[in-house]
Structures are given as C-alpha cells and as structure tokens.
Amino acid sequence: MLVSWLTADAILAQTPTTSYINHAQLTTRLRALTGRHGGLSSLQSVGKSRSGKDIWLLTIGRGPAAGKPAVAVVAGVDGTHLAGTELAVQTAEKLLAAANQDSVARLLDSKTFYFFPSINPDAQEQFSARPRYERSGNGADTDDDRDGRNNEDPFEDLNRDGLITQVRVEDPTGTFIPSKEDPRVLVKADPAKGETGRYIVITEGIDNDKDGSFNEDGAGGIALDKNFTFDYPFFTPGSGEMPVSEPENRALLDFLYKAPNVYAVLTFGPYNNLSEAPKFDRAKTTKRIITGLLEKDATVGDQVSKLYNGQTGLKDAPAMPATRGNFAQTAYYHYGRFSFSTPGWWLPKTDNTAGTPRDTTRREPARNAGAGTPSTNEEVRYLKWAAANNISDAFVNWTPIEHPDFPGRKAEVGGIAPFAKLNPPVTLLNESADKHVRFLTALARQMPVIDIVNVRTESLSGGLTRVTAQVINRGLMPTGTEIGDRVRFVPKMKVELKTGNGQSVVSGRRMVLRGPMAAGESMEVSFLVNGTGRAILEAGNAMTGTKTVDVTLR
CATH class of the missing domain: 3.40.630.10 (Zn peptidases)
Structure with missing residues (x-):
C-alpha cells in the first residue's frame, strides 16, 4: 500500500x-x-x-x-x-x-x-490540435502514396466537430453492417450467416488527388x-x-x-x-x-x-x-x-448483458454472474464501458453529410472519438x-547485487601470496541477459585484481571476464601475486554496480 x-x-x-x-x-x-x-x-x-x-x-x-x-x-x-x-x-x-x-x-x-x-x-x-486525429507519424514530410507529392491528401473535418472519425456510405457493394450488439458499431458482414453488406467505410475526408484512396498522404510522417x-x-x-x-x-x-x-x-x-x-x-x-x-x-x-x-x-x-x-x-x-x-x-472486461463494468483488478464478485459474457467486439465493449463510466465524448453520433466523392448517396460521419480506446x-x-x-x-x-566473500590470503615462499575469494550474485535476477553475449556490446561481468607498484600477478588471470551470473550463483577466483602491500579486488560491471575489497599482500 x-x-x-x-x-x-x-x-x-x-x-x-x-x-x-x-x-x-x-x-x-x-x-x-x-x-x-x-x-x-x-x-x-x-x-x-x-x-x-x-x-x-x-x-x-x-x-x-x-x-x-x-x-x-x-x-x-x-x-x-x-x-x-x-x-x-x-x-x-x-x-x-x-x-x-x-x-x-x-x-x-x-x-x-x-x-x-x-x-x-x-x-x-x-491530440491538442485541430482537427484531432490519431497520429503515429512524426513531423517528417513524406510521400506515402509515392506520387511525387508530399502531404497532398490529408484528413478533412467534414462535420466540423474538430475530430476526425469515419464516413459510412450506403452502397450495395459495401461489406459492413451495424452490429447486433450495438448498432453504432460497424462490423464485417458474414455471408455464411446470410448477412449482406450495407456500407462502405472510409476515414473522414475526401479524395483530394483523385487516386481512389482517401486521406492516404497527410501530415504525420x-x-x-x-x-x-x-x-x-x-x-x-x-x-x-x-x-x-x-x-x-x-x-x-x-x-x-x-x-x-x-x-x-x-x-x-x-x-x-x-x-x-x-x-x-x-x-x-x-x-x-x-x-x-x-x-x-x-x-x-x-x-x-x-x-x-x-x-x-x-x-x-x-x-x-x-x-x-x-x-x-x-x-x-x-x-x-x-x-x-x-x-x-x-x-476492463464488462458484463455483456448487464452493461455494468466488472473490474477484475479489484477482485470483486461479478455482478449478475452467469447473466452473460463480455462481447468479443472491442468497440462494443469499449462503448459499454464508456457509458457505464459516464464518458460522454467517447462516440461521435452518425451525422448525415453531403460527400463530394459520393454525390446523391447517403453518407454519414461518426464513430469512436480519436485517441479514446487506448487512452x-x-x-x-x-x-x-x-x-x-x-x-x-x-x-x-x-536486480543483481554483487558481493565478494571468503577472501583469503596465504603467504608463500619467495615473496608470493595466494589470494582466493568468491564472487556471488545476491540479487534475484541474473547480472545480464543471455542475448547480451550474442550482441557483444553489453558489458561482461568482470573480476579484477588491481595491483600497485612492485606487485604483479604471476599465475592466474589478473582480469576475468565472463557471461551473466544467475541469481545466487557464485564463482571462485584465485591469484598468485608477487609483492607486498595493498591490492584491490573488484567485481561487477556498469549494469550491476561494482564491489571492491582491500587485499593485503604479505
């Protein structure tokens, strides 16, 4: 909480x-x-x-x-x-x-x-501009229809409400019909069920360049x-x-x-x-x-x-x-x-018959349990949820217009408001x-936490010291991805004995590089060092943070 x-x-x-x-x-x-x-x-x-x-x-x-x-x-x-x-x-x-x-x-x-x-x-x-329409493209000028011109066929706000929605036009060649669950929503007609299409559906606007496509080359690159x-x-x-x-x-x-x-x-x-x-x-x-x-x-x-x-x-x-x-x-x-x-x-899922949203994140008992199942149509579900939550601007009611590309035909503008479903x-x-x-x-x-434990030094003849230690990942996640080894750009796990003046590693690698360590995994390192004084043992990388311990060479 x-x-x-x-x-x-x-x-x-x-x-x-x-x-x-x-x-x-x-x-x-x-x-x-x-x-x-x-x-x-x-x-x-x-x-x-x-x-x-x-x-x-x-x-x-x-x-x-x-x-x-x-x-x-x-x-x-x-x-x-x-x-x-x-x-x-x-x-x-x-x-x-x-x-x-x-x-x-x-x-x-x-x-x-x-x-x-x-x-x-x-x-x-x-979202803040007028007309408002859903836009994925940035501010680049593009020739989306490859006709040698940029942004020549944008959206037009035909019903002057400041929003770009859809146009439905009655046509015997159309493939869309009103949904039986919510007549505001258009769905594909299913001939196998004896359904006959009634509407063709386009985005709100006209065919500026007369190429048969609507609003295919507007602002938004x-x-x-x-x-x-x-x-x-x-x-x-x-x-x-x-x-x-x-x-x-x-x-x-x-x-x-x-x-x-x-x-x-x-x-x-x-x-x-x-x-x-x-x-x-x-x-x-x-x-x-x-x-x-x-x-x-x-x-x-x-x-x-x-x-x-x-x-x-x-x-x-x-x-x-x-x-x-x-x-x-x-x-x-x-x-x-x-x-x-x-x-x-x-x-959230809604009860298809009761019209009341059932918020599954709250673990509340479903209202009218068994009365119905949520619609499989995303737009129907959205409009039912919007109504239950008093969202009044979710849908633009279908409004008749005179469309210059469909003279003498019944055309209407409407549909779910731009940006509404995702936001x-x-x-x-x-x-x-x-x-x-x-x-x-x-x-x-x-995330991973690197530690160095069980550090031991053993004095040997000839001014040598054997240094051994264990490096462990105390986190609950590995020190990096498996794909990182394929990418080769991702930092490797590094264990290094940093020596000073008069010190040198005579056996064992001064720096050990390896792939990711799993959660809880440990590894032992050993160095044979010539010289006396203070050295530093360091383990980790930029993604995990580093751990250092002082080692005294005798």
Missing part, C-alpha cells in the same frame, strides 16, 4: 491533470518536478523532434547517475498512446514524492531511473515504433526509408548505447510482454537471425511477469503483439537488455500509476 506516501508532494503528485497535456505543458510539468526535487532529479534534452520539440530525459536518483545500475522508462514512442506518457510522468512524480520513505530512499541511493516520457511529441501534439532496427519492415508505409532514420529515435538510442549502466528497459506502449511473458521457442533461437527469447532470458521474463501481475493486480490483458520495427524488441535483441513493455491500462480519462490513470510505481520499485529491488 502507498498510504505512507501521502506527504504534501505525494498529494500533489496524485492530483492528475484533467486532460492529456501537450508538449509545452509537459515541459512545464517536468521543470516544476525537478524544481521541487533538485537534489534527486535533473532534466535534459537529448535531442529534437522533426518540428524542433525537445526530447526530454528526466533522471532520478541520488549521486552520480552514470555510476549506478539503471532502469530506463520509455513512453510516447507510439504517438497514439498518450496514456503511456501520462503514466511515465505520474510514476516519476510518485517515485520522487516517496523519496523520504526509507525503502525508496535506499533505492534512490543505489539505482538510477531514466525517464523518457515522450519520444514522439510531434505525433502526440495532434514516420511512425517511430516502425523505425527501429529489429525486424525493420522495409517498404512499409510509415516505416521510413531506413531504420532509425528519424532524429527522435536516434536521440533515444544514442543515449542508451552510451549508457552501459542501463540494466533493463520498461516501455509504456501498445505492446504487452508483462501480463503474459513470451514463451521460449527453440526454433526461433537457432536461426541465423534470432527472433525469440533465449531460454534463460525467457525464464527471467516469466519471473518478472509474475512480479508484475502480483504487484499491479492487473488482469484480463488483451493480446497486444509486437509490431515490426518497434522499440521494445530492439531494446532486447539489439541493445541486449531485459526489455519489458505494457500499455499500463486497458479496457482513458486521465483521472483513471492515477491508480494505475500507483501500481506501476510498486512494480518498478519491486523490479529494481530484484
């Missing part, structure tokens, strides 16, 4: 804004946060977006940040996922608000937390979560001309690759490998290009998944597979770190942020 956190700062941190914030408001909020907690946090811009907006990095911890093991928290890579940015900021606020609590204070002494709350600010800004290096989707609209072509994800990767102390990455985004960990699949790990978790890493993934579910209590997560070229997978397969991703919030009202994220602070701090406490 977080009751002990309710200091004045904690109360401030638990008072969320009433709506999702734009980049200027994010900047103000982050600066105010570092102003209140200057000794524990710092704010820096690691780069600029295509339109010149800062890519902010909020660093949290006490003392030199680069000298301690770190967790990187990344959000806003997918521009449609505003909830991730809000959760990242609230998590940072709540972590700092609890800094005086002993357990959190010790954590901030020993760990660093890097928060990147908004990697794609150009796309996220579309490269989708950053398709532009990373792992499984990059060549020749896919929105993926860019080449991997990491954009300044936003270059800024993120440039920082990470220069930060060897990052042990794990947590991404808030529309991909979930935390509620249910990916399973080990040997066939995916024996190919020339590895596309599945290595066996030891899959075991850790399962461990962390159980930790996540236990700490957050979140259940009934929808299937949210990874897209090609996304950040979270690049962080594992190419950066070589443990990489965990969650949307942080998802639609609940901000006030509903406060509890989720509390849960993710619990998970983040629990994860950090399970």
Whole structure:
C-alpha cells in the first residue's frame, strides 16, 4: 500500500491533470518536478523532434547517475498512446514524492531511473490540435502514396466537430453492417450467416488527388515504433526509408548505447510482454537471425511477469503483439537488455448483458454472474464501458453529410472519438500509476547485487601470496541477459585484481571476464601475486554496480 506516501508532494503528485497535456505543458510539468526535487532529479534534452520539440530525459536518483545500475522508462514512442506518457510522468512524480520513505530512499541511493516520457511529441501534439486525429507519424514530410507529392491528401473535418472519425456510405457493394450488439458499431458482414453488406467505410475526408484512396498522404510522417532496427519492415508505409532514420529515435538510442549502466528497459506502449511473458521457442533461437527469447532470458521474463501481475493486480490483458520495427524488441535483441513493455491500462472486461463494468483488478464478485459474457467486439465493449463510466465524448453520433466523392448517396460521419480506446480519462490513470510505481520499485529491488566473500590470503615462499575469494550474485535476477553475449556490446561481468607498484600477478588471470551470473550463483577466483602491500579486488560491471575489497599482500 502507498498510504505512507501521502506527504504534501505525494498529494500533489496524485492530483492528475484533467486532460492529456501537450508538449509545452509537459515541459512545464517536468521543470516544476525537478524544481521541487533538485537534489534527486535533473532534466535534459537529448535531442529534437522533426518540428524542433525537445526530447526530454528526466533522471532520478541520488549521486552520480552514470555510476549506478539503471532502469530506463520509455513512453510516447507510439504517438497514439498518450496514456503511456501520462503514466511515465505520474510514476516519476510518485517515485520522487516517496523519496523520504526509507525503502525508496535506499533505492534512490543505489539505482538510477531514466525517464523518457515522450519520444514522439510531434505525433502526440495532434491530440491538442485541430482537427484531432490519431497520429503515429512524426513531423517528417513524406510521400506515402509515392506520387511525387508530399502531404497532398490529408484528413478533412467534414462535420466540423474538430475530430476526425469515419464516413459510412450506403452502397450495395459495401461489406459492413451495424452490429447486433450495438448498432453504432460497424462490423464485417458474414455471408455464411446470410448477412449482406450495407456500407462502405472510409476515414473522414475526401479524395483530394483523385487516386481512389482517401486521406492516404497527410501530415504525420514516420511512425517511430516502425523505425527501429529489429525486424525493420522495409517498404512499409510509415516505416521510413531506413531504420532509425528519424532524429527522435536516434536521440533515444544514442543515449542508451552510451549508457552501459542501463540494466533493463520498461516501455509504456501498445505492446504487452508483462501480463503474459513470451514463451521460449527453440526454433526461433537457432536461426541465423534470432527472433525469440533465449531460454534463460525467457525464464527471467516469466519471473518478472509474475512480479508484475502480483504487484499491479492487473488482469484480463488483451493480446497486444509486437509490431515490426518497434522499440521494445530492439531494446532486447539489439541493445541486449531485459526489455519489458505494457500499455499500463486497458479496457476492463464488462458484463455483456448487464452493461455494468466488472473490474477484475479489484477482485470483486461479478455482478449478475452467469447473466452473460463480455462481447468479443472491442468497440462494443469499449462503448459499454464508456457509458457505464459516464464518458460522454467517447462516440461521435452518425451525422448525415453531403460527400463530394459520393454525390446523391447517403453518407454519414461518426464513430469512436480519436485517441479514446487506448487512452482513458486521465483521472483513471492515477491508480494505475500507483501500481506501476510498486512494480518498478519491486523490479529494481530484484536486480543483481554483487558481493565478494571468503577472501583469503596465504603467504608463500619467495615473496608470493595466494589470494582466493568468491564472487556471488545476491540479487534475484541474473547480472545480464543471455542475448547480451550474442550482441557483444553489453558489458561482461568482470573480476579484477588491481595491483600497485612492485606487485604483479604471476599465475592466474589478473582480469576475468565472463557471461551473466544467475541469481545466487557464485564463482571462485584465485591469484598468485608477487609483492607486498595493498591490492584491490573488484567485481561487477556498469549494469550491476561494482564491489571492491582491500587485499593485503604479505
């Protein structure tokens, strides 16, 4: 429970804004946060977006940040996922608000937390712009339809409500019909059930370039979560001309690759490998290009998944597979770190007949148990949940319009409001942020801790001393990923006897490099040293922190 956190700062941190914030408001909020907690946090811009907006990095911890093991928290890579940015900021606020609590204070002494709350600010800004539409692409000008012109076929707000939704046009060749569960929702007609299509459905706008496609080349260029290096989707609209072509994800990767102390990455985004960990699949790990978790890493993934579910209590997560070229997978397969991703919030299951939401995270008995099952249609479920929670702006009612591309035909504008399904009202994220602070701090406490024990020195003839010791990982997680050995960029575990003047190691390797040590694993090292005086035995690496002990040579 977080009751002990309710200091004045904690109360401030638990008072969320009433709506999702734009980049200027994010900047103000982050600066105010570092102003209140200057000794524990710092704010820096690691780069600029295509339109010149800062890519902010909020660093949290006490003392030199680069000298301690770190967790990187990344959000806003997918521009449609505003909830991730809000959760990242609230998590940072709540972590700092609890800094005086002993357990959190010790954590901030020993760990660093890097928060990147908004990697794609150009796309996220579309929530505050008019017209509002869901946008994954940054501010790059692109020729998505390859006709030699940029941004010539954008959305148009045909009903002038400031939102871009859908247009349905009655047509005998249409493939959509109203859902029997909720007639506002359109579903594919099933001829096997005797259903005949009634509508064609397009995005709200007109065919400006008269190529038969609607709104296929508007503002919003490269989708950053398709532009990373792992499984990059060549020749896919929105993926860019080449991997990491954009300044936003270059800024993120440039920082990470220069930060060897990052042990794990947590991404808030529309991909979930935390509620249910990916399973080990040997066939995916024996190919020339590895596309599945290595066996030891899959075991850790399962461990962390159980930790996540236990700490957050979140259940009934929808299937949210990874897209090609996304950040979270690049962080594992190419950066070589443990990489965990969650949307942080998802639609709770609802009772399909009662119309009342059943929040499975609270472990309350289901109302009208046995009266019905949740709908399999995501939009129907969302609208039922929105109605139960008095969210009045979730849906734009179908409104007749005169569409210039369909003269004399019945056309209507409407549909679920942009950004609505992935992003609940901000006030509903406060509890989720509390849960993710619990998970983040629990994860950090399970990270490896290196210790050196049973140090012994034995004087031998000829001025020699035999030094033996055991190095142990006292943490609950290994010192690194199994994939890290394949990547070869990830720091190795190092055990080194640092000698001084007149000292030399005459038998045994002065420096021992090895792959990851499992939780609780120990190893023995032995050195035969010539000389007298003080030497230093050091073990660890940037991701685990280092442990040193003094050794007296006799």
